[in-house]
Amino acid sequence: MDDLKEKAKLFLDLVLSSSRAVAMTGAGISTESGIPDYRSPGTGLWEKMDQSVVSLDGFMKEPSRYYDYSLELYPLRKQAKPNPAHYLLAELEDRNFLRGIITQNVDGLHQDAGSGQVHELHGSLRQTVCLNCSxxxxxxxxxxxxxxxxxxxxxxxxxxxxxxNAVFFGETLPTMPWEQSLELSRGADLFIAIGSSLLVSPANALPDIAIRAGSKIIVLNNTPTPFDGESELVVREKIGEFSSVVMELFKA
Ligand SMILES: [Zn+2]
Known part of the structure; x- marks a missing residue:
């Protein structure tokens, strides 16, 4: 058995033997769907976009600048489709092996894949909110x-x-998804972190909370994270490809 398949089998064994698994996802789960990561050198959005465009101050001063940028970037977002990793999480939830997804993403791809319990820590770019009447x-x-x-x-x-309706720099996180994420993390017996560097506060607190409550942890990410040493399984493969292999084993 090759390394990829062995890790996929271990991943599935850990999921199937848990009863309160939770997934937390970051930008890395959506890059294979064509949504660029904010921080990756070369392709990162920050290299193309002035950060003040997505800060609350900057937006309040000149909201049209955000939309000027977005007229160019929005078609890319509209074309993005869920990849096998999004579908795997939806399937696991559907079969009662996953209690919910905590996501740092604002792309809505988990919902497109069919996931129901999605807690969006940073809001969503699928909606706008009126600054006057909410x-x-x-x-x-x-x-x-x-x-x-x-x-x-x-x-x-x-x-x-x-x-x-996504959280801009200088804004606080919406309360409800954060409370729900805390509750899920405290109650987890398996915490699956996917495509997140686990460096950004406060989302990096969640795996820590889960571990302290006795949870096992799996890390799928292309770069090292502060939680690798405490993980049952660390996977550096392409997340979509790895998920396809897990899905095949799951359906076998
Ligand atoms: Zn209004």
Whole structure:
């Protein structure tokens, strides 16, 4: 048995022998879906985008700049489809082997793959929120209006400015998904970290909380993380490819 298949088998054994598994996902799970990582050298979004565009201060000063950038980047996001890693997590949840997903991503690909229990720590780019009345609207609508010349796009109900419902620099995390993520992590007996460097606060607190509550941990990431030493299994393969192998074994 080659290394990949052996690790896939170990991954599946750990999942099947757990009863309260939880997954936490970061940008690395979506790069194979064509969504660039924010920090990777060469392809990282920060190298193309001025960070002030996605800071609360910057947005408040000049919201149209965000939409100017997004008119270019949004089509890429719209084309992105879930990859085998998203589908594997949806399948595990469907068969009651996963209690939920905590995600640092704002791309909505877990929901596209069919996952139901998704806790979005950083909000979602699928929606906008009105800065005046707090109503949620679809990002598609906002982008259509921006493309049609209404930049920034405005709330249909009150004409307030629409801000993407993702957490910008300088904003606090939404309370509800964070509380739910804490609860899931405290109750986990297996914590599966996928595509996250586990360096960014406060999401890096969650695996720590799970471990202290007695959970095992699996790390799937292409670079080392601070939790590798405490993990039952560390996988550096391409996440989508690895997930395909796990899925094959799971369905066999
Ligand atoms: Zn409004």
């Amino acid at each position: 109503a949620l609207h679809s990002m598609d609508e906002a982008m259509q209006r921006a493309a049609g010349g209404q930049n920034p796009p405005l709330c249909e109900d009150c004409a307030g400015v629409l801000k993407p």
